[in-house]
Amino acid sequence: MRKAVAPLLFGVALLTVAAAVGLAARGQKTPAAPPPRAITFRVAPVSGPSWLDNLNISFDRTSMGRMGQNTPPPTVRYEPKWNQLAGSEDLNERFVLSGSDLYRLDCESCHQPDGRGSPPEIHSLIEPVQATSAEVMEQRMKAMGRPITPAMARDMAAAGEAAIRTRLSKGGEKMPPFEHLQGAEVDALLAFLRELAGVPGAASQQIRIAEPYTRVGEHLVKGTCHICHAATGAGTSPEALLKNVLPSLASFPREKTIFFVMQKVRQGAPVAMGPLHEVSGGRMPVFSYLTDDEVAAAYLYLIIYPPRR
Amino acid sequence: MMRRMMWGVVFGIAVAATMAASAPPQAGGSITGTVKVAGQTNNADVVVYVEHATGAFKPPAAPAVMDQKNMKFVPHVLPVLAGTTVKFTNSDTVAHNVFSPDHEKYNLGTFGTGLSKDHTFAKCPKFPCVYVQLCMIHPEMEGFIVVVENPYVATTNDAGQFTIQGVPPGQYQVAVWQAKGKAQPKLVTVEAGKPATVDFTVGK
Numbered sequence: 133m134r135k136a137v138a139p140l141l142f143g144v145a146l147l148t149v150a151a152a153v154g155l156a157a158r159g160q161k162t163p164a165a166p167p168p169r170a171i172t173f174r175v176a177p178v179s180g181p182s183w184l185d186n187l188n189i190s191f192d193r194t195s196m197g198r199m200g201q202n203t204p205p206p207t208v209r210y211e212p213k214w215n216q217l218a219g220s221e222d223l224n225e226r227f228v229l230s231g232s233d234l235y236r237l238d239c240e241s242c243h244q245p246d247g248r249g250s251p252p253e254i255h256s257l258i259e260p261v262q263a264t265s266a267e268v269m270e271q272r273m274k275a276m277g278r279p280i281t282p283a284m285a286r287d288m289a290a291a292g293e294a295a296i297r298t299r300l301s302k303g304g305e306k307m308p309p310f311e312h313l314q315g316a317e318v319d320a321l322l323a324f325l326r327e328l329a330g331v332p333g334a335a336s337q338q339i340r341i342a343e344p345y346t347r348v349g350e351h352l353v354k355g356t357c358h359i360c361h362a363a364t365g366a367g368t369s370p371e372a373l374l375k376n377v378l379p380s381l382a383s384f385p386r387e388k389t390i391f392f393v394m395q396k397v398r399q400g401a402p403v404a405m406g407p408l409h410e411v412s413g414g415r416m417p418v419f420s421y422l423t424d425d426e427v428a429a430a431y432l433y434l435i436i437y438p439p440r441r
Numbered sequence: 442m443m444r445r446m447m448w449g450v451v452f453g454i455a456v457a458a459t460m461a462a463s464a465p466p467q468a469g470g471s472i473t474g475t476v477k478v479a480g481q482t483n484n485a486d487v488v489v490y491v492e493h494a495t496g497a498f499k500p501p502a503a504p505a506v507m508d509q510k511n512m513k514f515v516p517h518v519l520p521v522l523a524g525t526t527v528k529f530t531n532s533d534t535v536a537h538n539v540f541s542p543d544h545e546k547y548n549l550g551t552f553g554t555g556l557s558k559d560h561t562f563a564k565c566p567k568f569p570c571v572y573v574q575l576c577m578i579h580p581e582m583e584g585f586i587v588v589v590e591n592p593y594v595a596t597t598n599d600a601g602q603f604t605i606q607g608v609p610p611g612q613y614q615v616a617v618w619q620a621k622g623k624a625q626p627k628l629v630t631v632e633a634g635k636p637a638t639v640d641f642t643v644g645k
Binding site for chain 1: 534535536538540542543546548550551553554573577578579580581
């Protein structure tokens with residue numbers, strides 16, 4: 133009996149050491165991602181006219197409006213796959229957002245997936261973001277055969293970052309101010325923008341944050357929907373649509389089901405326009421890069437924080 | 442085309458301002474001509490200048506202006522007399538950064554719509570001093586400040602034409618600067634009240 137135990141114990145000890153070494157080696161190669169930062173936010177309702185109304189630009193004259201012209205209605209009815217979604221996001225739990233998620237919710241509808249916008253209407257954000265990296269600037273000037281000192285590059289990078297932060301909070305002539313974005317969100321967004329702009333080493337600097345669904349909805353509504361849709365006002369009636377008035381955000385939870393809104397946003401849905409209630413795909417672009425959960429969060433946000441005039 | 446023409450007007454005003462501020466009192470002659478840039482249909486933005494002229498030249502009291510408009514430096518090429526202050530304005534709706542990696546190297550920082558920054562070009566060791574004017578935020582933007590020794594300088598229009606006004610009578614070596622090409626300087630004799638003509642071809 134004794135004879136048998138000793139080798140067994142030795143084997144267990146060996147395995148333990150091997151496992152410990154293995155874990156340590158793995159730990160060195162890929163450090164565990166830090167837990168997402170949990171922050172408390174004050175969620176505020178959306179208010180006022182759409183950003184396009186502020187600018188006095190007709191929806192038809194925007195790159196988004198032109199893109200959405202004459203869309204045929206989808207032929208397949210949208211079937212939300214709730215069962216498959218179970219376990220993806222849970223409204224009782226905070227959503228975990230990376231900078232790329234914030235980019236999708238707040239920026240992508242205008243600046244496009246690659247960040248290059250639709251010039252000249254919407255500027256590319258790639259170059260201004262590259263200007264926040266001393267390394268990129270030093271390399272660029274070296275390639276031009278006109279090297280600059282590291283100190284000069286650092287100065288310019290600091291100014292570049294200050295400029296982009298100001299741009300984000302104050303907006304520009306055509307860009308709305310993104311006042312709802314706060315501290316860690318801005319850091320996470322900038323970290324992702326650097327990755328998007330190809331700044332060396334940016335991929336390992338990503339920040340994740342955890343936020344309640346209402347906040348996720350606020351991002352989507354304020355960063356994307358409110359560009360074209362006013363907070364309050366007209367509803368979704370065919371007569372209003374004929375007058376070229378886009379339905380207000382407040383009208384969606386009042387007049388449409390959450391399923392219709394999810395379909396309309398993510399795949400497109402037929403809308404009836406004019407006195408004959410002519411059915412078409414409508415003019416709204418399709419936002420297939422959003423998730424069902426994010427659209428649901430926006431819908432619920434509009435109920436819990438009713439839009440204000 | 443219109444923009445190019447407007448630039449021409451801006452050059453004209455800038456050069457005229459330089460002239461008015463520092464033209465010598467005696468009535469001079471002028472040097473006029475045409476520059477052809479090989480392989481280009483547009484012959485604008487070539488600086489034509491008198492290499493050496495006797496006299497002490499005071500930079501203009503008012504700054505020369507280089508604007509940033511529609512993501513471009515306007516004018517694209519700005520010749521200035523040594524010691525001139527250039528005011529960099531921003532007429533765009535986005536922030537611009539103004540810097541040059543040449544000679545003393547300057548970085549005027551990043552500034553928004555309606556703001557401006559000045560730089561005085563007084564450190565040229567050997568004329569002409571060319572400063573490539575860049576914006577770190579918009580790498581496609583490029584302009585040139587060409588610092589010259591005396592006020593006898595002009596920039597060509599689209600057709601390549603130029604006129605240097607108020608040159609005192611005498612014999613001068615006239616040279617050209619262009620962003621990508623070169624041309625040999627030429628000897629020109631200026632007589633009072635009479636335009637002297639000289640043409641150049643800028644090649645690689």
